[in-house]
Amino acid sequence: xxxxxxxxxxxxxxxxxxxxxxxxxxxxxxxxxxxxxxxxxxxxxxxxxxxxxxxxxxxxxxxxxxxxxxxxxxxxxxxxxxxxxxxxxxxxxxxxxxxxxxxxxxxxxxxxxxxxxxxxxxxxxxxxxxxxxxxxxxxxxxxxxxxxxxxxxxxxxxxxxxxxxxxxxxxxxxxxxxxxxxxxxxxxxxxxxxxxxxxxxxxxxxxxxxxxxxxxxxxxxxxxxxxxxxxxxxxxxxxxxxxxxxxxxxxxxxxxxxxxxxxxxxxxxxxxxxxxxxxxxxxxxxxxxxxxxxxxxxxxxxxxxxxxxxxxxxxxxxxxxxxxxxxxxxxxxxxxxxxxxxxxxxxxxxxxxxxxxxxxxxxxxxxxxxxxxxxxxxxxxxxxxxxxxxxxxxxxxxxxxxxxxxxxxxxxxxxxxxxxxxxxxxxxxxxxxxxxxxxxxxxxxxxxxxx
Numbered sequence: 001x002x003x004x005x006x007x008x009x010x011x012x013x014x015x016x017x018x019x020x021x022x023x024x025x026x027x028x029x030x031x032x033x034x035x036x037x038x039x040x041x042x043x044x045x046x047x048x049x050x051x052x053x054x055x056x057x058x059x060x061x062x063x064x065x066x067x068x069x070x071x072x073x074x075x076x077x078x079x080x081x082x083x084x085x086x087x088x089x090x091x092x093x094x095x096x097x098x099x100x101x102x103x104x105x106x107x108x109x110x111x112x113x114x115x116x117x118x119x120x121x122x123x124x125x126x127x128x129x130x131x132x133x134x135x136x137x138x139x140x141x142x143x144x145x146x147x148x149x150x151x152x153x154x155x156x157x158x159x160x161x162x163x164x165x166x167x168x169x170x171x172x173x174x175x176x177x178x179x180x181x182x183x184x185x186x187x188x189x190x191x192x193x194x195x196x197x198x199x200x201x202x203x204x205x206x207x208x209x210x211x212x213x214x215x216x217x218x219x220x221x222x223x224x225x226x227x228x229x230x231x232x233x234x235x236x237x238x239x240x241x242x243x244x245x246x247x248x249x250x251x252x253x254x255x256x257x258x259x260x261x262x263x264x265x266x267x268x269x270x271x272x273x274x275x276x277x278x279x280x281x282x283x284x285x286x287x288x289x290x291x292x293x294x295x296x297x298x299x300x301x302x303x304x305x306x307x308x309x310x311x312x313x314x315x316x317x318x319x320x321x322x323x324x325x326x327x328x329x330x331x332x333x334x335x336x337x338x339x340x341x342x343x344x345x346x347x348x349x350x351x352x353x354x355x356x357x358x359x360x361x362x363x364x365x366x367x368x369x370x371x372x373x374x375x376x377x378x379x380x381x382x383x384x385x386x387x388x389x390x391x392x393x394x395x396x397x398x399x400x401x402x403x404x405x406x407x408x409x410x411x412x413x414x415x416x417x418x419x420x421x422x423x424x425x426x427x428x429x430x431x432x433x434x435x436x437x438x439x440x441x442x443x444x445x446x447x448x449x450x451x
Contacts, residue, residue: 014348073382077121078114078362078373081141083162084154084177085129094154095265096353097177098124100362101152101369103350108370110350115370116377123147129154131161138162142169147388149174152196152365156180156228167192172387174372175365175422179203180228181235184420192441194415196365198305198329198423200229201236202449204279206327206426207302208240210447211275215300221250221273223264223288225280233279233340249273254284262291269297278303286315293320301325308429309357310334318431318438322327327426327447328365329411332440333357342403360406367399367406368413392417410446424449 031239072079082101085094105120114120123145125137134155141147142165149172153159156178163183166173167190175196176183183195211220222237224230230253241248250271252264261284268276269292276292276299278285285307292299301324308326310333331337333344333356343363347355375390376382397413399405413422430439 006344013343025146036051067132071120071146072384073375076118077117078118078382079121079123079145079147080149080151080369081123081125081138081145081147082150082152082154083127083134083141083158084135084152085158086124086126090129090155091126093358094129096356096358097152097154097362099351099353099361100355100364101346102362103359104363104366104370106200107346108351116382122151127155127158129158131157134158134161135165138165140164140173147171148384149369151175151369152177152362154178159183163190163193164321170384172384172391174391175368176415177361177365179232181232181432182228184422187418187420190419192388194420194422196368196422197344197361198327198426199421200279200304201239202421202424203305203426204233204236204238205240205449206236206447207233207277208237208429210240210241210325210428211277211302212240212242212245215275216245218246218274218300219249219271220246220275220277221252221268221271221299222248222277223252223254223261223268223280223284224278225284226253226255229281229304230279233277237277237279246275256281258284261287264288265291265297266295268292269295272297275300275302278307280304280307282312282315286312289320289324292318305329305426310438310440312431313438318433318436321438322433324431326429326431326440328429328440329407329423329426330357330360331406331408333360334439337402338403339405343406354374364406367404368397371397371399386434391415408442408446 021148082098084098085091086098102122102124105122108115116153123141126139127134127137147151150166152175153173154177159176159178163173168424171192173193176193177197179197179200181199181201183193184199224233224234250268250273252268254261254264259387265288278288280288285303287319303324303326305327308328313321331340333340345357347353347359353359372387372390376386379390380386392415394413408427411423411425415422425446427442427446428444430443432439432441
């Protein structure tokens, strides 16, 4: 890897940390019939929703209301809600996700006449990425706005404060925007929750498999955030690594409130590891790579997918990042792919937020919602139960029209009663310098966790 010594711009790092905590971090464990043709490929078989709704919640609950078919379905409408940060420290990072969902729903209403003969009424609520606020706005969405389903609730800590409530109420909790492993770990305990983002543990497993297959005999060091995000990634890495091929010689963690990871990198550098895995958000990732460079430690870096955005090259130089590996499941915003160009058109037409990799994720959630709603209608009367039947019947889902396919070729979604992991494959990215500019480029074939 090409490296150049430079002084770490601490202020930029702190700004990056605050603004791009990304979806990955700061989490403690805590009817009508339709006529449209579903716009996706794959097969679907009708099933029944899982049982086992928890009896307790972090928010006081009443009896599930799924036996009231009219809830969330006023005449000619489907009422959907979401919670995510649009203001405060995290708003700049997270708002494009919700705007991607919102813009796609407005596109569906305006250019496709809605879904199931109904228009989508979307109620996004700002929770400031705070668990207590997430509880407040979720209660409002459920008890006042009477939503039919929660779509793309964002943030590990924030959504962790409300998912019990949604499951007790029997409200579909779809396409959760955080990769924490717990969302899909036990579908019997939380049958109404289905995440969308790649599971951090799945990602770590893919990293481990790749390292053992491509760097046999090389030693490995790990820096991870000390929360669900980092711990899940590290656990997955250990699962994927072949211990007969690779030894982990050093592990360091940092708190999400830390100013610097300099001491951790100094400790890892002493191991002389050949490969360094960073389950970190962008600000800390940039610090880690720069600090290693200053110390003369030049491992092969492998960083979490939340870093695979062109903005990363503004936090550290493209030359220092060159050769760094990451993973992604979606097409990248800077490409001229027809689906990306259509996404840009939709965002320009129906949103005042600039299209980005995060808004791509939002559109993916919106398109999945449109598809499962139509499937539920085609199978009979629309209800929360029939919606979950449709979700748990997804087999190799991908939009049929490539104009709206924003996931990579071969990234297909299958969900069953016993498996709520949506995305289980990603492709390798490598950081390169092209004409002095940092770019991420795909290389190699799709890597599947399920194989």
